[in-house]
Amino acid sequence: MRHFDAGVFQYREMALPAPVEFAKEPQGSLVVVRIVGGRARRSLEKQDGAFVAGDSYIGHVPARACSGSTADLHASAITLPADLLAQAAATIDPRRGRPLRFTGFTPAGPQHAAHWERTRAYARSVCELGAEAHPLIIGPLARLLAGVVLQVFPNTMVGHESPLSDTRDATSSTAARATAYIDAHAHTDIGLTDIATAAKVTPRALQYAFRRHLDTTPTAYLRRVRLGHVHAALKAADPLTGATVTRIAAQWGFLHPSRFAADYRAMYGCTPRSTLHG
Structure with a gap:
């Protein structure tokens, strides 16, 4: 088992070659499982499911027990706490007129499944950074995971219009x-x-x-402000002391060098490297 605990969410990969039966007591988190190999069965809220390689599904929801079995399982699992899901739900229904409840435990359709897989793969790439993953990357990623869960898996929150x-x-x-x-x-x-x-x-x-x-948008404005801080940090940094574009960008939440460089050039008309080296 490989395990990454980001505090606000957990990501793990597991290989269970032996047949396993399990029963989980109610917990305060939601778990989304993706099967890479083998098969699994899960019973949750009177809904039974059988899953094979390529399937993604909700394996556990907050405050509900579940049970099931696996055989020769190779899978990944993302665990999200209930309060993180509540925060994501608040962006849809801030007045909390309806409780969040999942009405289905598999993606609403093939496009939804593909959307979740892209998000899961991105989360995995961040988790591979381990201790180098900056909080300004981890925090937005956690909120992204919670938001995508609400988009992908049928629930009582998505699809309602906001008040006037x-x-x-x-x-x-x-x-x-x-x-x-x-x-x-x-x-x-x-x-x-x-x-x-x-x-x-x-x-x-x-x-x-x-x-x-x-x-x-608010997030685009936040990104622009953080680009400004990166620009100032690059101008003030001395590359002879070990300062790098990648390290400074990561401190402000920019993980992908190519995407960051493109945004930087669009805003400042030059490369971040040229700013660092004067």
Whole structure:
């Protein structure tokens, strides 16, 4: 077994060559399993499922027991705590008019399954960094995983329209409060819900405000602010002391060098390397 504990989520890969039967008591987390080889059976909330290589499914939901068996299993599993899922659900229904409940434990369709697999593969690449994975990468990844789970697996939250008050709250003052908060906290692990709370509106109202008044999104604005901090750090750094573009970019949440370099060039008209080396 390989295990990576990011604190806000866990990623593990396991090989169980022997036949295994299991029963899990109710826990406070959700587990999404992807089978690479072998087969598994799982009984959860009176729904039985049989799974083989290539399948992804919810193996466990918060506060519910489950049981099942495996044979010659090779699989990966991502564990997300209930409060992280609640935060993701709050971006859809901040007034919590409906409880979050999963009505299906397999992806809603082939495109949903492919979406989850791309997200899982990205999570795996981050986890391979181990201790080098920066909090500004881990935090957004955890929120991404929770959000994609709600998009991929049928539940009681997705597919409902937001209240009209979200449109009324999408004012220029909302955008101003949000940008001020982002400017002051870009160095910390903040996401859409944190920004909306600081602006005293719902996450969806915040998104409306940014589109209406700034022609962008809150996350795109946050990315631009962090690019600015990287630019300043590169100009101030001395490559002779061991400073590198990759290390400085990672400190501000930019994991993929090629994507970061493209965004940097689009914003500053030069490569980050040329900025570092003067």
